[in-house]
Amino acid sequence: MKIAILPGDGIGPEVTREAVAVLECLALPGLTLFEGDVGGIAYKRHGHPLPDETLDMARAADAILFGAVGDPTCDALERHLRPEQAILGLRKHLGLFANLRPARVFAGLEHLSPLRADIAASLDMLIVRELTGDVYFGAKGRRVSETGEHEGWDSMSYCDSEVRRIAHVAFRAAAAGGHLLTSVDKANVLETSQLWRDVVIEVAADYPAVELDHMYVDNAAMQVVSHPDRFGVVLTGNLFGDILSDLASAAVGSIGLLPSASLGERETAFGTFGLYEPIHGSAPDIAGQGKANPMATILSAAMMLRHSFGRDAEAGRIENAVSAALADGVLGGDLGGSHGTAAIGEAVRARL
Amino acid sequence: MKIAILPGDGIGPEVTREAVAVLECLALPGLTLFEGDVGGIAYKRHGHPLPDETLDMARAADAILFGAVGDPTCDALERHLRPEQAILGLRKHLGLFANLRPARVFAGLEHLSPLRADIAASLDMLIVRELTGDVYFGAKGRRVSETGEHEGWDSMSYCDSEVRRIAHVAFRAAAAGGHLLTSVDKANVLETSQLWRDVVIEVAADYPAVELDHMYVDNAAMQVVSHPDRFGVVLTGNLFGDILSDLASAAVGSIGLLPSASLGERETAFGTFGLYEPIHGSAPDIAGQGKANPMATILSAAMMLRHSFGRDAEAGRIENAVSAALADGVLGGDLGGSHGTAAIGEAVRARL
Numbered sequence A, B: 001m002k003i004a005i006l007p008g009d010g011i012g013p014e015v016t017r018e019a020v021a022v023l024e025c026l027a028l029p030g031l032t033l034f035e036g037d038v039g040g041i042a043y044k045r046h047g048h049p050l051p052d053e054t055l056d057m058a059r060a061a062d063a064i065l066f067g068a069v070g071d072p073t074c075d076a077l078e079r080h081l082r083p084e085q086a087i088l089g090l091r092k093h094l095g096l097f098a099n100l101r102p103a104r105v106f107a108g109l110e111h112l113s114p115l116r117a118d119i120a121a122s123l124d125m126l127i128v129r130e131l132t133g134d135v136y137f138g139a140k141g142r143r144v145s146e147t148g149e150h151e152g153w154d155s156m157s158y159c160d161s162e163v164r165r166i167a168h169v170a171f172r173a174a175a176a177g178g179h180l181l182t183s184v185d186k187a188n189v190l191e192t193s194q195l196w197r198d199v200v201i202e203v204a205a206d207y208p209a210v211e212l213d214h215m216y217v218d219n220a221a222m223q224v225v226s227h228p229d230r231f232g233v234v235l236t237g238n239l240f241g242d243i244l245s246d247l248a249s250a251a252v253g254s255i256g257l258l259p260s261a262s263l264g265e266r267e268t269a270f271g272t273f274g275l276y277e278p279i280h281g282s283a284p285d286i287a288g289q290g291k292a293n294p295m296a297t298i299l300s301a302a303m304m305l306r307h308s309f310g311r312d313a314e315a316g317r318i319e320n321a322v323s324a325a326l327a328d329g330v331l332g333g334d335l336g337g338s339h340g341t342a343a344i345g346e347a348v349r350a351r352l
């Protein structure tokens, strides 16, 4: 079981270190860890945010634990050299098409949500975001328009098979869970969305127990804050998923607690190949100070054990340890507490 | 002063009627009203959601008061015949490039917001959305991809002059107001956004007193719910503006109160040509029952007086009358009250 550890920039190394310590604490037989450079640090050391060695290491692994990328000193670089390109490159090169982002309010932490407590308490959704298509990876550039104007352009598209495979991921999750699936698009304006909707309706035939609903993205953004209880699993494309999943995280109010999984098509000997990362960023303002909350990364490691290594029991142990620590008042500064990175990591391990 | 009244579908006619009565109550000299069909009703009567006669009437007017379009019995029609195409067509044909959407919580109505009261109280922003460009109006269709797959596609683009003119609208609003302008894009992924950002930075040179900030759309969606106080004027493109302005409305919690203006480039003898509409939809479930809240449409008529007819004093009178009615407990069902459409209209007129 080979795991590539890519700590990245800012608080990435600190939070990744604690998650690795949690994995090691489980003493799973046959676990090997490799570490690689990614993001701004990789640009500084190797001239590229996603060096070939890192990509090769990621390819050779069964799963990837990713910290965060982003470094303000790289802001002036051309887009293809900026830290974020590392995560876009990993998604594309490794075919990580299925992004799973659970968003729920932890018991006892409702007060951290910007939503009213009664509304916050009902927030418990899984966002399934397509991650390798849409306007993210289409052709783009600058050109002179028909009217002689300087123009910036991007191409948005989805083909049947791209929609079908992500739809199956979402329908399976809905079938296993609350049976409610909301597909979000903008089919009243976009042809890409109309195709999306057509294919989702086709796939629905395979899942008679799932209740499928379609919602325009503008309405979905409204419902996430006003009626989050309307959602179970949310299926959406790359661009809308970017916005809605961050919105749902903000509605939870504790992004230091939210993990994510980005799964590929490849099956390894142990499970599905995937990349796991906290949804927070590199937080350069608090980097290196031991203040960052590692719980989101630790919970990402739990998702890794579940999806990439078929270790549901160990995943559950980690999740329970985190919940227990939270219940015992082990709270990072982001949650209104005063526990530092190492203390939180230790507290979780002590409860394993 | 010619106003084209386009009531449209669902609750559109009911709420428009009350707004027209408010305008008539002001007894402005030289006001002429024309009424036209638009949306599902226009499709049923004339075979098209935006008949030529309606478009001609709109063109000949100095301003348009628009109710709402949307009719579930039209859902199965081809996209170009669906009711929503009427509003898209009006925007494009009339060059209504600047959508202004104020979102603020009315005093005493904080409890309607899904946000915590302390956060809701700080929500007071103006969203300036570009309305005639972006992926909305680019080429689109179906095709067979390079790999032989069936694909849906849309083209996203902005040219310099499109960004420049909407940026000026937003900078002027910021210069006149709180001096804080946030431009929202996805420049880390989209070339269209990078051009957007470049041009906004250029335009900023003309407004030294305005503090300009750039934010990625995913982060902006988070901040709207967690830190709305960070925003004054928000400038953004058509697609992101669609999502963020609806999100801000949901955060306010009373979409029955929120007006909008869509301004064109054309100056008439009285002001700027524009279309004014409530941000709520046609609400077919309560149509014809006299339950709809006409305040958003009445406030849209106030925006019309201000922007298209230079009648700031009368606009202020309408806005004050609405505030006074709210303060006196004249609340529609959407606000937890029991006042019907006609009663609310009357209450506002009584306070003019």
Ligand SMILES: CC(C)[C@H](C(=O)O)[C@@H](O)C(=O)O
Residues within 6 Å of the ligand: A084, A087, A088, A242, B188, B189, B218
């Ligand atoms: C960094 C950025 C390119 C990325 C995205 O837009 O996908 C991020 O926002 C995310 O959601 O992982």
Ligand SMILES: CC(C)[C@H](C(=O)O)[C@@H](O)C(=O)O
Residues within 6 Å of the ligand: A188, A189, A218, B084, B087, B088, B242
């Ligand atoms: C009806 C629809 C096409 C429209 C849009 O997306 O612009 C609406 O959502 C709006 O914001 O006015």
